[in-house]
Amino acid sequence: xxxxxxxxxxxxxxxxxxxxxxxxxxxxxxxxxxxxxxxxxxxxxxxxxxxxxxxxxxxxxxxxxxxxxxxxxxxxxxxxxxxxxxxxxxxxxxxxxxxxxxxxxxxxxxxxxxxxxxxxxxxxxxxxxxxxxxxxxxxxxxxxxxx
Amino acid sequence: xxxxxxxxxxxxxxxxxxxxxxxxxxxxxxxxxxxxxxxxxxxxxxxxxxxxxxxxxxxxxxxxxxxxxxxxxxxxxxxxxxxxxxxxxxxxxxxxxxxxxxxxxxxxxxxxxxxxxxxxxxxxxxxxxxxxxxxxxxxxxxxxxxx
DNA sequence: TTGCAAATGCAATATATTTGCAATCATGGA
DNA sequence: TCCATGATTGCAAATATATTGCATTTGCAA
Numbered sequence: 001x002x003x004x005x006x007x008x009x010x011x012x013x014x015x016x017x018x019x020x021x022x023x024x025x026x027x028x029x030x031x032x033x034x035x036x037x038x039x040x041x042x043x044x045x046x047x048x049x050x051x052x053x054x055x056x057x058x059x060x061x062x063x064x065x066x067x068x069x070x071x072x073x074x075x076x077x078x079x080x081x082x083x084x085x086x087x088x089x090x091x092x093x094x095x096x097x098x099x100x101x102x103x104x105x106x107x108x109x110x111x112x113x114x115x116x117x118x119x120x121x122x123x124x125x126x127x128x129x130x131x132x133x134x135x136x137x138x139x140x141x142x143x144x145x146x147x
Numbered sequence: 148x149x150x151x152x153x154x155x156x157x158x159x160x161x162x163x164x165x166x167x168x169x170x171x172x173x174x175x176x177x178x179x180x181x182x183x184x185x186x187x188x189x190x191x192x193x194x195x196x197x198x199x200x201x202x203x204x205x206x207x208x209x210x211x212x213x214x215x216x217x218x219x220x221x222x223x224x225x226x227x228x229x230x231x232x233x234x235x236x237x238x239x240x241x242x243x244x245x246x247x248x249x250x251x252x253x254x255x256x257x258x259x260x261x262x263x264x265x266x267x268x269x270x271x272x273x274x275x276x277x278x279x280x281x282x283x284x285x286x287x288x289x290x291x292x293x294x
Numbered sequence: 295t296t297g298c299a300a301a302t303g304c305a306a307t308a309t310a311t312t313t314g315c316a317a318t319c320a321t322g323g324a
Numbered sequence: 325t326c327c328a329t330g331a332t333t334g335c336a337a338a339t340a341t342a343t344t345g346c347a348t349t350t351g352c353a354a
Contacts, residue, residue, distance in 0.1 A: 018320045020320075052333070053311085054311085055332080055334075073221060091261075093271050106264060114238075114253050117253060118280060122285065124240050124280075124285060126281070126282040127282040128281050129280045131279075132277045137270070137272075167302080167350075170301095187341085198302070201342085201343070205343090
C-alpha cells in the first residue's frame with residue numbers, strides 16, 4: 001500500500017528528518033514483513049530505481065537511532081531489522097537445520113524481574129532485551145544440528 | 148593453565164577429532180574468558196605461533212557443531228563465542244552507549260513455559276535460547292543511545 | 295614406525311559494512 | 325512559486341569479516 005509509505009514519510013518529517021522515497025520504502029517493507037529482514041533483502045524488495053546499498057545501511061542506522069526500527073541478532077552473518085511497532089512484542093524462533101525463521105508472540109513475556117535483578121546487581125539500566133529460541137522446526141523434526 | 152588445554156585436547160579425542168594445539172588453545176581461552184569473544188580476539192590471545200585466521204574460523208564452526216562452544220549474537224558485526232559449560236546459564240548485558248559487555252547469572256531462568264508454548268503453537272522443538280539485555284551501564288548512566 | 299584421514303597455512307575470493315565526496319533533493323521562508 | 329541551504333544520495337573505494345581450494349603437514353591408530 002502506498003498509504004503505508006506516505007504514513008512512514010510523515011513519521012520522518014515529524015521527527016525532523018527529510019522524507020525520501022527510499023526511507024518510505026524501507027519502512028513500508030519492514031512494516032509489511034512478518035519476519036525481520038537483512039539490508040540486502042530490504043533493498044531487493046524496493047522497486048526500481050533502488051537506492052544504493054550504502055543508503056539503505058545509512059537509513060537503517062538512522063531509523064534504529066530514532067526508534068522507528070529495531071535490529072535483531074540471529075547468529076547470522078548479517079543483521080536483520082524489523083519495524084519497531086510498539087504493540088506486538090514478538091520473539092524469533094530459528095531452525096538450526098534449515099534456517100527457517102518463525103515469529104512467536106508469547107502469552108506474556110515478563111522479564112521485568114530479571115531486568116530489576118540486573119539493575120540491582122550491575123547498576124545497569126536495562127531498556128530492552130532480545131530473546132530468540134533455537135531448535136528444530138516441524139518440517140526438520142529431530143534432524144541433525146547444522147551448526 | 149596448561150591443564151585446561153590438555154583437558155580440552157582430551158575432549159576432542161573423545162569426540163573423534165584429532166587434538167591440535169590450536170584447538171586446545173581456543174578452548175582454553177574461551178574457558179578462561181568471562182565474556183564471549185570474537186574470532187579475532189580469540190586469535191589475538193593465542194601465543195605464537197598463531198594458527199591462521201581461517202583455522203580459527205573452521206575450528207569454531209566445528210566446536211559449535213559438536214557442542215563444545217556456543218555462539219552468542221550481540222548485534223555486532225562479528226559473532227562471539229563462549230565455552231559451552233553446561234552448568235552456568237548466563238546472559239549478556241550490553242551497554243548501548245559504550246559497548247561494554249557484562250555477564251549476568253539470573254537467580255532462575257524459567258523460559259520452559261514459553262518453550263512449551265512454542266512447541267504447541269508451531270510444532271517447533273526448542274533446544275536452546277538466547278537472551279540478551281541492552282541498556283546503559285552504570286558508568287554511562289543515562290547518556291545518549293549510540294545506535 | 296608407518297599410512298592415511300584430517301587439519302593446517304596460504305592465497306584468493308566472497309560477503310557485509312563503512313566512508314569521502316560531489317551532485318542532488320527536500321523543506322521552510324521570501 | 326521560487327530559492328537558499330543543509331541533509332541525503334549515488335558512486336567508488338576502503339575495511340572488516342568470513343569462506344574456500346589446494347598443496348603440505350600433522351595426529352593417531354595399527
